[in-house]
């Protein structure tokens with residue numbers, strides 16, 4: 139039986155060769171078909187990429203074109219270096235908003251990043267499996283909560299608490315906004331860092347333990363450095379969300395166009411000021427143009443920060 | 459060749475959950491010599507090797523009975539400091555696993571863990587370890603380069619250097635040459651030969667010629683049991699158990 143099977147499997151070389159040829163007189167042979175699919179696919183990919191770039195540059199250009207008209211009546215110097223924002227009386231100093239945006243984003247990250255990374259370490263390395271299975275979906279849910287909800291919680295819980303703690307009448311300001319934003323971006327940064335840490339190969343941990351390191355030393359000496367680029371990516375996403383966040387910020391920052399000289403001074407940032415004023419300005423006014431210019435700045439700043447973080451990370455990677 | 463036994467394994471049982479991976483293993487491992495573990499895949503060689511530096515502790519469900527004494531101390535006793543044990547019993551893995559750091563930082567990682575911070579001291583340890591691992595001449599001009607840019611054989615020697623840098627007395631090598639080409643393999647075998655004057659080496663190997671070439675004592679495992687162990691020449695030329703003879707003559711496994 140076996141023998142017969144073996145016999146029937148022997149095939150003449152020419153027969154084998156022929157069997158490899160295309161059956162039938164197909165006009166589109168395999169190669170041209172492949173070429174067709176390849177080139178179509180390439181065209182689709184390239185046009186998608188070009189489309190995305192066009193949209194981005196289109197937005198940038200439109201904002202810029204309207205925004206630049208600000209400088210017909212306002213000097214460059216005033217816009218960028220004055221903190222006097224009083225459009226009704228012809229003062230367009232946007233420094234306070236620019237400063238506010240940088241300060242708020244920085245403060246948010248200072249609060250959020252260490253906690254988020256610790257949560258990620260806890261989730262990825264320390265939590266027992268059953269708890270991890272419960273915590274991860276919860277974190278994912280938190281990522282999806284609309285920002286207005288965070289703002290509302292800030293307004294009704296955080297601000298009264300801050301008032302109590304500091305004994306001030308007003309607690310609206312950079313700190314309140316930064317705390318709300320930090321809580322908001324925390325799940326994003328934590329979950330993406332968690333994934334990055336979990337993806338670090340086990341062999342690195344093994345090597346570290348085999349040299350006599352403790353769990354703590356292994357996490358901080360090997361695992362976190364190996365997960366660095368993923369963690370930086372998580373921070374960029376969190377940062378982008380913090381810079382652009384409007385609703386939650388409007389609700390707790392105080393919305394007063396004055397330079398924040400303390401953490402509790404009611405102030406405003408680029409986003410919150412745009413949304414508060416855009417509906418009440420005339421279409422053809424310098425005020426309107428200035429708001430467009432601020433929108434453009436916001437975009438430019440977030441792009442810049444992303445590039446900066448990427449560069450920093452590259453430098454860090456080379457150094458170690 | 460009967461040197462003093464450094465490690466004494468006594469009636470060791472190891473369970474992964476309900477599965478018993480090691481059965482009544484009793485064994486003596488002599489000091490400053492090379493002991494080879496051979497046997498078919500899945501017979502428990504790696505498992506036994508990992509019990510020697512307690513890397514099995516981290517496997518959920520793994521449980522040990524019996525005792526392992528190193529220099530008279532039971533390493534599974536409650537007062538044993540596991541980190542110190544692992545510092546004294548170094549390990550080289552089957553797949554080269556250098557950290558994604560520079561060559562220098564890979565070797566310096568261990569000493570730094572154990573509290574050495576002075577640059578001069580570290581430099582010295584790094585150089586000595588790389589020399590001992592026969593890698594110094596190849597990498598001395600680019601210690602800052604990423605360890606991942608080295609070839610597989612160089613990476614494995616780097617891992618040996620990294621293990622030596624913390625000053626171990628025992629070196630465990632789990633099929634350390636199985637992912638390497640013949641030339642790198644020979645280099646590491648020669649290295650083991652040199653190191654055996656200073657270290658007690660235990661190596662797992664699937665390569666019977668390697669065991670015969672480099673080791674002083676060979677242990678043959680089957681299904682979690684030690685079938686036979688003796689001086690390497692004796693085991694290969696005049697095995698006392700039929701199953702050993704079948705295995706080394708290639709009749710199974």
Ligand SMILES: Nc1ncnc2c1ncn2[C@@H]1O[C@H](COP(=O)(O)OP(=O)(O)OP(=O)(O)O)[C@@H](O)[C@H]1O
Nearest residue numbers: 474477479497498499500501502503504505506517
């Ligand atoms: N983490 C683990 N959990 C459960 N069972 C395991 C685990 N590690 C190993 N085993 C089992 O224990 C037995 C011995 O495994 P071990 O890895 O020690 O074999 P080995 O002799 O090193 O084999 P190889 O030569 O293929 O590396 C095998 O049956 C394996 O399936």
Ligand SMILES: [Mg+2]
Nearest residue numbers: 503504505632
């Ligand atoms: Mg193995």
